Amino acid sequence: MEYFQKYKNYFIAAGILIVGILIGSLFSGGGSENSHKDGEHEYVQDPETQLWTCSMHPQIKMEKPGNCPICGMELIPLEESDASESIASNEIVMTEEAIQLANIQTTVVKESDAAKEIHLLGRVKPDERLLFSQVSHIPGRIERLYVNFTGEKVYAGQKIVRIYSPELISAQKELFETIKSKEVYPQLYAASRNKLKLWKLSDAQIDAIEKSGKVQEQIDILSDHSGYVMQRNVELGNYIMEGQTLFEIANLGTVWVMFEAYESDIPWINIDDKVTFAIQALPGKTFTGKVTYVDPFVSSSTRVAKVRVEVKNPNNKLLPEMYANGRITAEMSNVEDAIIIPKSSVLWTGKRAVVYVKVPHERTISFVFREIELGADMGDYYIVESGLEAGEVVATNGVFRIDASAQLVGQKSMMNPEGGVVMTGHNHGAMDMGDGNNTKGTMDDDSSMDHSKMETKTDHSAMDRRLKVSETFKGQLENVFDTYLSIKDALVKDNGDMAKTQAGALLDFLAKVDMKLLTDHGAHDHWMTISKEIKSSSKSISETADIEEQRGHFKHLSAHLSKGVRLFGVNQKIYEQFCPMADNNKGAYWLSLEEAIQNPYMGGKMLTCGTTESTIDQ
Template identity: 45%
Template sequence: MNNKFDIKSIAKIAGLILIGLSLGWLLFGGAPDQPQSLDEHIEQVHTDEEGNVIYTCSMHPSIRENEPGNCPICGMELIPVSEDGAGEESPYELTMSEAATKLADVQTSKVIKDVAVTSHLLPGKVMVDERRLKTLPAHVPGRIEELYINFTGEYISQGERVASIYSPELVSAQKELLEVAKDKERNPSLYKAARNKLLNWDITEAQINQIEASQTVMNNVDIISKVNGYVINKMIEVGSHVQQGSTMFKLADLSKVWVMFDAYESDVANIKVGDNVSFTVEALPGEQFSAKITFVDPVLNAQSRTVSVRAEAENSDLLLKPNMLTQGRIRSDLSSRGEQILVPKSAVLWTGERSVVYVKKPNTTQPTFEFREVVLGQRVGDQYIVKSGLSEGEEVVTNGTFKIDSAAQLAGKASMMNKTPDGRPVRTGHEGHTMEGSGNGSDEGSMSSMSSSSQRTQSSNINAPQAFKSQVAQLVASYIDFKNALVSSKPDLAGEEVNSMQYDLKQVDMSLLDGQGHMIWMNQLDSLQTALTQLVNTQDLAKQREQLMDLSNVMLNVVKTFQIEGVYYQQFCPMASNGKGAYWLSEKETINNPYFGEQMISCGETIERIENQ
């Protein structure tokens, strides 16, 4: 009986257990929509085949690690791969996290359709209006006995005495006049001829009447000016012997002046007679002057690749002095061409022959950027005309572009460094070279602090003619002198070297280049001209050091791309540009910091030794 009871009890307990297990499976294990815990979700979505959680870098999505830590590229903390990152993506698109876009300071602007307005910044110089130059000559030979105008710059009024002259011819003519005057009633024609002889020698009617009235011959006769103006050249001294027709003074009317500008070849098409130009001079900070263009030289200077543009400016208050350096800006709209698609200059990445932008995709759960090739027209101020590749209203990246491109490169997607998925090379650079700089977290710092124009890292090295290399080598030498002047904190000396760089740049004959080399130099030339224009009219040490960044980036590209002979060092200061970091090119390995001078003379490091044979 006890055994029977035990068997029945065990059977009942087993049955109850089986029923409980079945109900548990139906209620929990078999429910297809039952939510999981957070830990279970991470293990299911973020694990590999062996069950390990996968971690990545928000800035470098190509990084895949099996354990948490820091990114081996930028040092950021790794995060689990998100579910949104799974799935097949277009090889032209890059998805980044919100945190990554904020860290890269990614900013976008909408593509607009509007009338293009050109703006050109041109260096210039105030000059005398050649039509207002005057000469005060000697009309009779003789010796200068006295000068009433004694220095250059003095103003001569019409009718004013300028000098006293002894002339035997004048003495004889006076005697002749006194003789014929005695018989002028009977022989008026002879009397008139004697007076006209003196008048033709610029002796005034008043002087002639005085001679007749006094009946005395004047040994020294005053020379009276028939013109007025400022003396720009004094050609005589007391005791000088002058010949008939020789110049005594050169005068200029400065109530109107010319302002001569140098327009670069790429700007000439948008400059025409009648355009207004505003300009400033360093001697009068805050003063704005205006002039109207009256002449554009039809001939291009073969050496400097510039065209002379002449403007006329009112100068009644004489604030503008001949030979003052000016900086002018010409603005004109291209309304005749109608409205056009315009993209900010900072959005464009240059790949040698082609141009690309990153377009932000709309309606995505995470920021997604598309690599897009575009065809550009001319540059108009801070924008480019877009011929194809973009539509009005699309958003393009204008800041942080190179961060996005670097992430795309590391993810194996279309970028400036990688080939596009169809196999075309977008950009080939120096082996092992990336745009990550020294790992500085900011966009400007890690991208060599380049501006959009100077970030045009070129394609492969160019085998340029030796004559071209020699011309550029002189430009590089002047840049080195400019850099060294900033090391010594000598703004005056730095200003002189800027003038030397401008001169050397004009001596570079880019007609020696052809094909890709010519196109690359044109890009670099634009950046050089912009940087030097900002420097030419300032001797402010802080401004000079600020402009050194863009100038240095271009010079580094030039030395590497065109293989300028010599040994150079690419050096980097992490403290420059408010902690963003900046590069410079040096002729020696020892660190002499041009951004801080003696304050932090040894701050920095050598990034690369550049040696070209």
């Protein structure tokens, strides 16, 4: 008893502690069935309701854990907040991480006036209504040339040649005979003077002949027009016939600027449209004029029509054959509140135009495939005749990546309009990238896949179908690609100045690629989109010598040039190589003719870092 009294307080404290543990266990429900061990990533939930998904392909929903059937990554539990949002079966769901890695951008569909800025190339030409042929009205032999060279300026009434004419001598003798009897026969006198006038002798010349009283064996021919001599057709001593052309004369007080318009631009151009243009030979000066004529015929060889602009030329600054760059801001008068979308949002396959429309979910990012009907071409935009409404959101960048994801999960896509499961060739971590060759990579249960790598590669399945183009176009694209390799080599050597110079050269070769060689509408539009991105990235590289900034632009240049090479080919075997550490460990691709790694993103720091991921054949 004394022992109990001595340790009574300890027994009371122990009893209170035991009671507290029992109460806590009661209210917590035991904690044995819904435990979450963070260190082991162990999830224990109701097996009847738990779904599993892929972090890179959220459209995948499995009832059991395992690996993603698309990419082979380990599935993770689907959170309740994600599962509660209704996702249609035709939606292509993407995570925010995948959106960023694929550089997917969207644009709100809007209503706008049907306006288009048309760029034209042309040349200055003489006004055809002010072209004159100076002829001789008197037969004879040229004794003297007052105008000696092409380009000389002449004025109406100016002496141009002196001739000897037996017919003129006879006519002068007749005049002198009629002068003697002009009081008796004034009609004969008037007729003889009129004969000389018909030979274009002026009254002053005839009066001078009468006053002298002598027959002039030689007479001067005067110019009927003012202007510049375009062509001289006679030499000293030539015998000329009546009506023979002596000189071609052009009055340049007004000139024409003859522009060439592509057939797709012709419906936009109307008479009296204002044209602003610059002359390459006169930098810093801008001229304006109005369209006075549009050629009703399109050239069968060049596929262009002539557009004429008349311009006053008081100072004769505009000379024939000068090059001109014109711009017309044109509007379709019969179209109001048109639905327009950027060209980069459209995928072409045959006659079908396809866009991916963003679904307005609160938490999930997803897109749906939609075919639309396009109207007029507005330059950087298309008018949509049907299929979209104002306020909807469409993908404008990274569209091929969305389409590739749709193909992999069997949804409708550009190359697979009916939908259906695509055979991926997946076998324990092997992925078929759509070209018929399995790219295998061992993925242990605890390993993770390079997401940026996967996102870039899935885009290729939509691009591997080679378009048929002319060898001339391939050669022009090959010049662009060869200059791209020079940029790559400069970055390998950490030479920003060289990369800047070569980027400028690439822009020059890009400007020489003749888009008229792409007669297929789909190929034409693909190249317009791709070339715009290549131009933007190359221009950015050419405007800075900062090597790291250049490498950032080189990543985008490589991605878009890769699309062009895959679509059109450049008659060379190309290796597509990947650096996992580029762009702050997001990874980036580049193209090379050698399989050995020479890393343009790391340069001398890690020259051989990277792997060869695929090849693009001729």
